[in-house]
Amino acid sequence: MKELIKVKIGESVFSLAKGTPLSELIPQLKLGDKLLLFKSGQELLDLSFPADHDRELKPVTASDPEALEILWHSASHLLAQAVLELFPGVQAGVGPATETGFYYDFLRDQAFTPEDLVAIETRMGEIAAEDLPIRRLILKKEEAIRIFEERGQKLKVELIQEKGGAEVTCYEQGDFIDFCLGPHLPSTGYIKYVKLLSVSGAYWKGDERGPQLQRIYGTAFFSQKELNDYLNFLEEARKRDHRRLGQELELFHTSEDLGAGLVIWQPKGAIIRYLIENFWKEEHLKDGYDFIYSPHIAKLDLWKKSGHTEFYEAMYPPLELEGCQYQLKPMNCPFHIIAYKSRQRSYRELPLRWAELGTVYRYERSGVLHGLLRVRGFTQDDAHIFCREDQLEDEIKGVIRLAIRLLRAFGFENYQIYLATRPDKYVGSLADWEKAEKALEEALKSSSLTYQIDQGEGVFYGPKIDIKIRDAIGRLWQCTTVQLDFNLSERFDLTYVGEDGNFHRPFMVHRALLGSMERFFGVLIEHYMGNFPLWLAPVQMIILPIADRHEAYAREILSGLRAEGLRVKVDDSREKIGKKIRQAEIEKIPLMAIVGDKEMHGNSLSLRIHGQGDQGEMKIDTLLPRLKQLIQDKSLEIKL
RNA sequence: GCCAGCGUAGCUCAGACGGCAGAGCGGCUGAUUCGUAAUCAGCGGGUCGGAGGUUCGAUUCCUCUCGCUGGCUCCA
Numbered sequence: 001m002k003e004l005i006k007v008k009i010g011e012s013v014f015s016l017a018k019g020t021p022l023s024e025l026i027p028q029l030k031l032g033d034k035l036l037l038f039k040s041g042q043e044l045l046d047l048s049f050p051a052d053h054d055r056e057l058k059p060v061t062a063s064d065p066e067a068l069e070i071l072w073h074s075a076s077h078l079l080a081q082a083v084l085e086l087f088p089g090v091q092a093g094v095g096p097a098t099e100t101g102f103y104y105d106f107l108r109d110q111a112f113t114p115e116d117l118v119a120i121e122t123r124m125g126e127i128a129a130e131d132l133p134i135r136r137l138i139l140k141k142e143e144a145i146r147i148f149e150e151r152g153q154k155l156k157v158e159l160i161q162e163k164g165g166a167e168v169t170c171y172e173q174g175d176f177i178d179f180c181l182g183p184h185l186p187s188t189g190y191i192k193y194v195k196l197l198s199v200s201g202a203y204w205k206g207d208e209r210g211p212q213l214q215r216i217y218g219t220a221f222f223s224q225k226e227l228n229d230y231l232n233f234l235e236e237a238r239k240r241d242h243r244r245l246g247q248e249l250e251l252f253h254t255s256e257d258l259g260a261g262l263v264i265w266q267p268k269g270a271i272i273r274y275l276i277e278n279f280w281k282e283e284h285l286k287d288g289y290d291f292i293y294s295p296h297i298a299k300l301d302l303w304k305k306s307g308h309t310e311f312y313e314a315m316y317p318p319l320e321l322e323g324c325q326y327q328l329k330p331m332n333c334p335f336h337i338i339a340y341k342s343r344q345r346s347y348r349e350l351p352l353r354w355a356e357l358g359t360v361y362r363y364e365r366s367g368v369l370h371g372l373l374r375v376r377g378f379t380q381d382d383a384h385i386f387c388r389e390d391q392l393e394d395e396i397k398g399v400i401r402l403a404i405r406l407l408r409a410f411g412f413e414n415y416q417i418y419l420a421t422r423p424d425k426y427v428g429s430l431a432d433w434e435k436a437e438k439a440l441e442e443a444l445k446s447s448s449l450t451y452q453i454d455q456g457e458g459v460f461y462g463p464k465i466d467i468k469i470r471d472a473i474g475r476l477w478q479c480t481t482v483q484l485d486f487n488l489s490e491r492f493d494l495t496y497v498g499e500d501g502n503f504h505r506p507f508m509v510h511r512a513l514l515g516s517m518e519r520f521f522g523v524l525i526e527h528y529m530g531n532f533p534l535w536l537a538p539v540q541m542i543i544l545p546i547a548d549r550h551e552a553y554a555r556e557i558l559s560g561l562r563a564e565g566l567r568v569k570v571d572d573s574r575e576k577i578g579k580k581i582r583q584a585e586i587e588k589i590p591l592m593a594i595v596g597d598k599e600m601h602g603n604s605l606s607l608r609i610h611g612q613g614d615q616g617e618m619k620i621d622t623l624l625p626r627l628k629q630l631i632q633d634k635s636l637e638i639k640l
Numbered sequence: 641g642c643c644a645g646c647g648u649a650g651c652u653c654a655g656a657c658g659g660c661a662g663a664g665c666g667g668c669u670g671a672u673u674c675g676u677a678a679u680c681a682g683c684g685g686g687u688c689g690g691a692g693g694u695u696c697g698a699u700u701c702c703u704c705u706c707g708c709u710g711g712c713u714c715c716a
Contacts, residue, residue: 111643114645197710198710198711199644199710199711200643200645200710200712201642201643201644201712202711202712202713203643206712206713208641208712208713212643212712213643213712214643215643217710217711243709247651248651254707254708255707256689256690256706256708259706259707260706260707260708307716311716313714313715313716314715314716330716364714364715365642365715366707367642367643367714368641368712368714368715374715460716461716485716487716546673546674547674547675549673550673574672575674575678575679576673576674576675576678577676578674578676578677578679579677579679580677581675581676582677583677586677592676594675596674596675597675
């Protein structure tokens with residue numbers, strides 16, 4: 001007589017013989033093929049999981065948030081099955097779910113071509129149609145190794161030898177078997193709506209000295225509609241691509257003649273940067289910051305002292321002048337430190353908050369460069385705060401408040417906040433780390449912000465808070481970082497004289513709120529899809545005269561509005577009004593003022609708002625104050 | 641840096657067996673003077689990313705190089 005296991009589902013309790021798969025419960029639950037898995041606490045169990053002890057289970061169906069990840073994982077197995085069938089001799093690596101789909105790594109001499117991907121996708125569809133059951137197997141380690149050796153899957157053998165215990169879990173569907181903890185969907189028939197997206201290189205076990213595998217990326221959904229929605233989302237993201245918009249709207253320019261990762265801000269981008277920087281400076285002054293300017297190079301010895309030559313890999317090679325070596329700066333910190341040390345500091349003058357839009361140069365590896373988001377020369381919206389221990393928490397709070405105030409102005413309302421704590425390798429005293437981590441956490445708590453802790457993910461020189469912002473289509477971007485630094489304060493022997501007359505070590509906070517002007521601009525372009533709000537738009541209004549005889553009137557309006565500080569231009573091309581409007585819409589100019597006979601006689605203009613269409617005729621005197629208000633408020637949309 | 645792919649007019653892209661280089665948009669000129677997303681006609685515009693090699697001949701094939709793209713790795 002086998003032991004009976006009690007399984008509670010909702011209000012009902014079922015009994016199962018120990019070791020029977022949970023799939024025995026299917027007929028009684030009346031969910032039919034909607035039932036995908038069970039959830040037991042935080043653990044997901046597939047239907048082939050054997051009843052082991054009394055549990056309370058929750059059925060998981062396609063509408064549950066957990067289901068998608070399992071679908072993706074199962075889809076990666078399906079991908080591997082198709083690839084191994086179509087390309088004998090290929091070895092499978094690993095194949096997990098990602099945040100938006102799945103991938104699988106393969107070792108193969110030839111590259112997978114786009115045609116190969118089509119063939120693989122087709123084969124995946126066929127296997128899905130066969131609706132093969134996906135079975136969970138528990139094998140003795142030696143047996144599992146033998147199975148994968150027979151199949152020539154050496155990478156799998158290596159994984160089992162490394163990770164497997166005495167017994168290992170494998171999953172089997174048709175002739176395909178994989179070393180995997182699961183869980184998985186009940187059968188391949190659930191994996192119907194699949195799209196393979198790309199293929200790229202990936203290192204075996206992430207080690208760049210090891211062999212390089214080919215990684216096939218894909219995604220899958222439970223319905224054609226969801227898959228289409230996701231593919232549309234990708235298309236939407238492509239339309240927003242800041243590299244494309246940056247060129248179309250003439251915001252910035254890169255050129256082979258400059259070198260990789262170096263950016264020219266063209267006039268339309270430069271005016272936006274100017275406006276952002278002014279706003280940034282005003283807000284920093286309000287928060288009691290002072291400004292610093294520092295040079296772009298300094299003696300190599302400075303960077304030896306700071307430890308950068310030793311620890312920082314992305315430095316440009318030094319250059320020699322009159323027998324002395326100089327270094328292009330990758331960071332601003334040492335300059336602010338030198339300013340701090342320019343004289344003795346008293347506890348009375350702390351905290352010092354020194355900000356600089358500091359341009360730095362980092363020799364990033366060529367392969368990581370990406371538009372404005374990863375460049376070699378960029379300007380950080382940097383600041384260093386030197387403060388006493390009793391000031392630390394308030395300073396951090398102030399930084400977070402300022403960060404959120406700035407980000408909100410651009411329409412970023414959703415954040416993911418991470419507190420990264422002490423890693424295994426660290427400098428500074430344990431006591432200082434504890435104080436600092438506590439201050440960071442208290443600052444977050446008292447700002448009533450939700451955050452998650454990244455245990456051990458701090459930098460070796462101090463704990464940090466990172467803020468990721470969510471853009472208009474839900475993507476996350478890392479911009480803000482607030483870091484404590486125990487390393488530089490020590491290396492440069494920073495001190496202040498305390499109330500007690502003794503020397504004390506100040507706490508040093510390093511922070512960038514927008515991150516860098518380049519990256520932030522890239523994110524902004526994508527966030528707004530090039531439709532900058534009125535206060536940032538390079539050209540706020542374009543005046544479109546209907547015929548030549550209206551041009552003088554157009555210029556009259558132009559000079560009037562320019563005198564009021566608006567960025568306005570006149571389209572004096574000899575095109576029809578329809579063409580002028582089209583051109584202005586393409587240039588994403590927020591306001592279009594159409595002027596013809598009617599307006600000339602009525603001393604008015606006919607307003608059209610980008611994306612909103614014709615607003616009708618109005619007097620300039622009524623429009624102007626409203627526009628000035630929108631600009632002053634940094635309004636994100638134009639409502640009149 | 642690594643794997644894979646790409647580089648043709650300002651932009652988006654065709655093209656060919658190795659044999660005079662093509663379109664649309666933009667630009668310029670002219671005509672049109674027009675009311676809410678493209679008026680018509682004409683004209684310019686190219687070291688086919690750069691260097692070297694093979695060849696009678698290379699934009700096309702080969703090598704190197706620069707730049708870009710998707711990833712990996714990295715990110716004090």
